[in-house]
Amino acid sequence: MARTPKTPAFPVTAPGVFMNLSQESAVGKTMLATALADYFTLAGHAFVAFQSDDKPRLQQMLGTAVASLRPDPERLLTEPALLRTAFTPFYTACAEIRTSGASVELDAGAKDVEIVCDYCREVELDQDLRDWRVPMVAFVPVQADPEAIEAAAMTWRSLRKAVPSARLVLVENRFDRGALAALKPTSPARRLYEAELQPLVGDAPHLVMPAMLTEFWQPVEEAGMRFIKVMALDAAEGAARFDMAVGDFKLVRGHITRFFQTMSGELAKVVALPAGDR
Structure with a gap:
C-alpha cells in the first residue's frame, strides 16, 4: 500500500x-x-x-x-x-x-x-x-x-x-x-x-x-461580468453597461475592486502562483 x-x-x-x-x-x-x-x-x-x-x-x-x-x-x-x-x-x-x-x-x-x-x-x-x-x-x-x-x-x-x-x-x-x-x-x-x-x-x-452590499454585487452577478472586467470599465462605459448613473457605477466599481483585492489577499494565503506567472 x-x-x-x-x-x-x-x-x-x-x-x-x-x-x-x-x-x-x-x-x-x-x-x-x-x-x-x-x-x-x-x-x-x-x-x-x-x-x-x-x-x-x-x-x-x-x-x-x-x-x-x-x-x-x-x-x-x-x-x-x-x-x-x-x-x-x-x-x-x-x-x-x-x-x-x-x-x-x-x-x-x-x-x-x-x-x-x-x-x-x-x-x-x-x-x-x-x-x-x-x-x-x-x-x-x-x-x-x-x-x-x-x-x-x-x-x-x-x-x-x-x-x-x-x-x-x-x-x-x-x-x-x-x-x-x-x-x-x-x-x-x-x-x-x-x-x-x-x-x-x-x-x-x-x-x-x-x-458587500447586495445593491453593489447583484448587478454584476446578474450581468454575468467578471470582477476584473468591472474594475477595468471606464465610468461612463460602466454606467451605460449597467444602466445606472455614473456616480452609482463608481460606487459599484469601488466596492468590487476592494472586494477583489481583499479576496486576492485571502487566496494568496493558500494558493501560491508559479514564479513565472507573477
Whole structure:
C-alpha cells in the first residue's frame, strides 16, 4: 500500500486542482470561484474550469471558458452511467496538469457534492493525484447560520473520505449573516459551529470573504461580468453597461475592486502562483 505523504504546508503552489463545494445553496461558491478564476487570470496563470450545477452561475460569469459536467436529464433516463462519465473531462484535465501547466477549477452545486465525492472515490483520484504529484485544494464556503454550518460540516466529512490528501480550506462568507465569531453564545448556530464544524476544521486555513452590499454585487452577478472586467470599465462605459448613473457605477466599481483585492489577499494565503506567472 502506498505511504501517505506528509501534508505540505500552505500556501500550495499552482498548478493544481481547486474545488469549491458546499451542500448548501447561496453561500458564495460562485463568487469565490469567480474570484479564484480572476486571481489566476490577472497573474497570467492558465486554468480550465468546470461546473457541475443545475444553476450554472459560473458559466454565466466566465462564459464559454467553463465546461458543464451536467448530463442531459433526458439522456440520463436511458443512460444512467452518464452521471459518472460526464466527469471524464475533469479527470482528463487533472491527469494533464503536469504537462499542460494549467490548474483545474471545479465549482459544484449543492446537489452535486455527493456525486463529485463519489466520483473521486470511484476513480481513485486521491491516489492518482499523489502519483502525479498534483495538489488538490478544496474550498468549503460557510455562512453564520445553522443550515450553512451543518452543510459545511457534511461537505468537509465527505471530502475527507473521498480525497484524504486534499487540503481543505474553510471560507467564511460574511455577505448576509455577519461573522461566525459574532454569533451569540447561546444561539443554535454557535452551538452547532462549536460542536460540529470547528472540531473538523481544526488548524486548517480559515479565509474570510468580506461583506458587500447586495445593491453593489447583484448587478454584476446578474450581468454575468467578471470582477476584473468591472474594475477595468471606464465610468461612463460602466454606467451605460449597467444602466445606472455614473456616480452609482463608481460606487459599484469601488466596492468590487476592494472586494477583489481583499479576496486576492485571502487566496494568496493558500494558493501560491508559479514564479513565472507573477
